[in-house]
Amino acid sequence: MTAAALAAPSPLALRLRDALAVTLLGGLLALPFIGLVTVEEGGALAVRTRWSAWAMTLAAIFFGRLALRAALDAWHTRRPARKRAAFSSTDAVLRRAAGTSLLAAALLLPVFFGDNRYVIDTATTLGIYVMLGWGLNVVVGLAGLLDLGYVAFYAVGAYTYALLSTQFGWSFWEALPAAGALAALFGILLGYPVLRLRGDYLAIVTLGFGEIIRVVLLNWTSFSGGPNGIGGIPRPSFFGLPFARSAEGQTFHEFFGLEFSPMHRLIFLYYLIVTLALLTHALVSRLRVLPTGRAWEALREDEIACKSLGINTTTVKLSAFATGAMLAGFAGVFFAARQGFISPESFTFAESATILAIVVLGGMGSQLGVVLAAAVLVVLPEVGRQFADYRMLVFGAAMVTIMAVRPMGLLARREPTVRLNPARSSAP
Amino acid sequence: MGYALQQLINGLTLGATYGLIAIGYTMVYGIIGMINFAHGEIYMIGAFLSVLTYVLCTALGLGPTPLVLLAMLFVSIAFTALYGWAVERIAYRPLRGAPRLAPLISAIGMSIFLQNYVQLTQGARIKSVPPLWQGSLSLWSADDFPVTIGWTQLTVVVVTLIVMTGFAWMITRTAFGRQQRACEQDPKMAALLGIDVDRTISLTFIIGAALAAVAGMMAVLQYGVIDFTIGFIAGIKAFTAAVLGGIGSIPGAMLGGLLIGLVEAFWSAYLSPEYKDVATFSILVLVLLFRPTGLLGKPDVEKV
Numbered sequence: 001m002t003a004a005a006l007a008a009p010s011p012l013a014l015r016l017r018d019a020l021a022v023t024l025l026g027g028l029l030a031l032p033f034i035g036l037v038t039v040e041e042g043g044a045l046a047v048r049t050r051w052s053a054w055a056m057t058l059a060a061i062f063f064g065r066l067a068l069r070a071a072l073d074a075w076h077t078r079r080p081a082r083k084r085a086a087f088s089s090t091d092a093v094l095r096r097a098a099g100t101s102l103l104a105a106a107l108l109l110p111v112f113f114g115d116n117r118y119v120i121d122t123a124t125t126l127g128i129y130v131m132l133g134w135g136l137n138v139v140v141g142l143a144g145l146l147d148l149g150y151v152a153f154y155a156v157g158a159y160t161y162a163l164l165s166t167q168f169g170w171s172f173w174e175a176l177p178a179a180g181a182l183a184a185l186f187g188i189l190l191g192y193p194v195l196r197l198r199g200d201y202l203a204i205v206t207l208g209f210g211e212i213i214r215v216v217l218l219n220w221t222s223f224s225g226g227p228n229g230i231g232g233i234p235r236p237s238f239f240g241l242p243f244a245r246s247a248e249g250q251t252f253h254e255f256f257g258l259e260f261s262p263m264h265r266l267i268f269l270y271y272l273i274v275t276l277a278l279l280t281h282a283l284v285s286r287l288r289v290l291p292t293g294r295a296w297e298a299l300r301e302d303e304i305a306c307k308s309l310g311i312n313t314t315t316v317k318l319s320a321f322a323t324g325a326m327l328a329g330f331a332g333v334f335f336a337a338r339q340g341f342i343s344p345e346s347f348t349f350a351e352s353a354t355i356l357a358i359v360v361l362g363g364m365g366s367q368l369g370v371v372l373a374a375a376v377l378v379v380l381p382e383v384g385r386q387f388a389d390y391r392m393l394v395f396g397a398a399m400v401t402i403m404a405v406r407p408m409g410l411l412a413r414r415e416p417t418v419r420l421n422p423a424r425s426s427a428p
Numbered sequence: 429m430g431y432a433l434q435q436l437i438n439g440l441t442l443g444a445t446y447g448l449i450a451i452g453y454t455m456v457y458g459i460i461g462m463i464n465f466a467h468g469e470i471y472m473i474g475a476f477l478s479v480l481t482y483v484l485c486t487a488l489g490l491g492p493t494p495l496v497l498l499a500m501l502f503v504s505i506a507f508t509a510l511y512g513w514a515v516e517r518i519a520y521r522p523l524r525g526a527p528r529l530a531p532l533i534s535a536i537g538m539s540i541f542l543q544n545y546v547q548l549t550q551g552a553r554i555k556s557v558p559p560l561w562q563g564s565l566s567l568w569s570a571d572d573f574p575v576t577i578g579w580t581q582l583t584v585v586v587v588t589l590i591v592m593t594g595f596a597w598m599i600t601r602t603a604f605g606r607q608q609r610a611c612e613q614d615p616k617m618a619a620l621l622g623i624d625v626d627r628t629i630s631l632t633f634i635i636g637a638a639l640a641a642v643a644g645m646m647a648v649l650q651y652g653v654i655d656f657t658i659g660f661i662a663g664i665k666a667f668t669a670a671v672l673g674g675i676g677s678i679p680g681a682m683l684g685g686l687l688i689g690l691v692e693a694f695w696s697a698y699l700s701p702e703y704k705d706v707a708t709f710s711i712l713v714l715v716l717l718f719r720p721t722g723l724l725g726k727p728d729v730e731k732v
Contacts, residue, residue, distance in 0.1 A: 037551070204664065211664065215705050356536070395537070396541030397537070
């Protein structure tokens with residue numbers, strides 16, 4: 001052993017020093033927000049101290065940093081030994097099996113929980129988020145465009161159905177394509193000026209647009225009902241058969257000779273969103289192998305190479321953006337029909353951020369990852385109130401962490417969907 | 429006439445705030461070519477720190493004096509700069525050289541995190557402080573509408589002028605300013621010439637955050653009311669200001685900020701205050717459509 005190695009401080013001392021430095025900085029950062037708090041007392045603000053919370057934060061940072069360093073060092077020393085297969089076939093089989101069993105679970109859920117309103121409701125919400133996640137996945141995951149105002153197109157869809165049905169008596173199935181087309185049109189109008197420019201502009205313009213839609217819906221009272229929203233939105237019917245105890249024509253339970261149950265409508269809504277989501281999935285899977293979808297993935301990887309190959313990048317980006325917007329419009333129609341009441345409160349930035357988190361956490365471009373991430377993000381807040389409060393905080397931190405560790409997301413692989421000569425490229 | 433003049437004053441003081449935030453966007457964009465999505469939250473953190481310092485000073489028995497103002501400025505700048513540094517260190521530095529989308533997403537994650545961090549630690553309710561100085565200076569009252577400038581507005585203008593002068597001196601005259609401009613032009617060449625690019629980028633974030641802290645303090649002085657969401661809209665508006673002035677151009681950011689402030693003041697006064705955010709956003713889209721380089725910006729040449 002050389003003298004230099006002997007003189008160097010031990011790994012433990014280095015780690016301790018590193019953890020102390022991080023704790024010092026973290027403690028300074030936390031001092032004015034965790035250590036001190038301004039509270040209202042008798043009409044004026046006063047400062048209160050929370051030294052115990054601050055001390056706990058310090059301890060958490062110190063030990064967290066120590067553990068993180070140890071884990072990272074262990075990972076780095078183990079890393080060369082573990083050679084990752086680029087694309088293993090067992091991986092694909094596993095994915096297929098997981099996808100099939102999830103699909104079976106989704107289809108059979110009402111059979112086992114048909115009388116449990118809470119389960120069906122949560123599953124329907126999950127379905128909406130899965131559909132939104134798959135829609136946004138086209139924009140972010142496949143085309144590599146950052147859309148921070150996705151909820152705006154969701155709002156366009158929801159308000160289109162709400163207005164068409166309450167004002168003009170359109171049915172759910174009539175309004176669905178109209179809302180999708182309108183949302184896509186909004187996407188094109190918004191995307192056209194921006195998509196010619198660099199990607200960052202799209203992010204900030206969509207961020208602004210999401211907020212503007214909300215501001216307009218809040219203030220244009222004669223059009224959208226303002227903060228009061230729109231109520232009394234008709235529920236979808238089963239091919240013309242309404243889900244009601246009694247109606248003018250035949251109702252669903254009369255036609256099938258069943259006992260009336262409010263659960264029929266909920267289960268129908270559940271299957272409706274499952275169908276819509278599966279149609280989305282089928283559409284996206286098809287698009288991925290078509291020239292358009294392949295151009296999206298190529299564009300994500302290298303825009304300049306795409307240009308030099310003669311791909312019109314603006315048109316390709318616009319098609320991805322409009323497809324995503326259309327899918328959000330469909331989801332919006334379903335949302336309005338399910339709730340029966342919509343207001344601008346449902347379309348805040350937090351909602352856009354949630355959908356983005358689902359796509360990022362699940363793995364950009366991975367359909368299965370979106371389902372798993374959506375399940376985590378929808379079900380966790382149901383488990384406990386404290387999860388709901390800290391939900392967005394954790395999402396934000398998770399987005400930063402995942403970008404640093406696995407920029408393509410937890411389940412994604414940066415593999416093209418289609419490759420030339422598959423036989424040759426999969427050979428060893 | 430008097431009414432319009434009054435709006436001019438209001439718009440310019442408002443624009444001073446946007447301009448200060450916009451400089452942070454434009455400097456970061458100039459040096460790493462990316463929008464710092466967490467910058468609006470940095471401004472919000474600056475405002476919260478100002479309120480905290482103000483309340484602390486009041487509790488210590490200090491009246492509304494210039495000393496309190498200095499304390500607010502100092503504490504707010506120091507801690508906000510630390511936050512700016514941390515944002516770069518956590519959300520940007522590990523991703524140098526990663527695909528373009530990665531730092532954008534990590535920055536937006538940072539923004540979501542900071543907003544919820546402040547909400548959870550300081551509460552969701554608005555914080556209001558009494559104005560530092562009451563009263564106003566009457567400028568002109570020949571017309572039937574008296575034109576006044578509030579003492580706080582005057583403070584805002586004076587502080588902005590001082591900060592901007594110091595900042596301009598730093599960028600044009602000091603060694604750091606030269607390094608900063610060199611890294612903006614060509615980071616690789618700057619590194620070859622012995623400039624620590626990482627350190628320069630860190631300092632750029634720190635300075636941007638310090639200017640945002642000044643803007644946050646001025647928002648507290650002018651309105652006296654803040655909450656954890658103020659960074660979101662202010663961030664979009666300041667970004668619009670940076671794009672309008674020409675992203676990457678520091679004088680452009682200040683000019684864009686003043687113009688956005690004026691548009692907002694006149695739009696609220698003569699058209700509809702509810703849609704003032706829509707007006708700003710329309711400017712952003714129009715500028716991107718017709719003049720993406722902005723008023724003072726250079727064309728963005730993409731090199732392979």
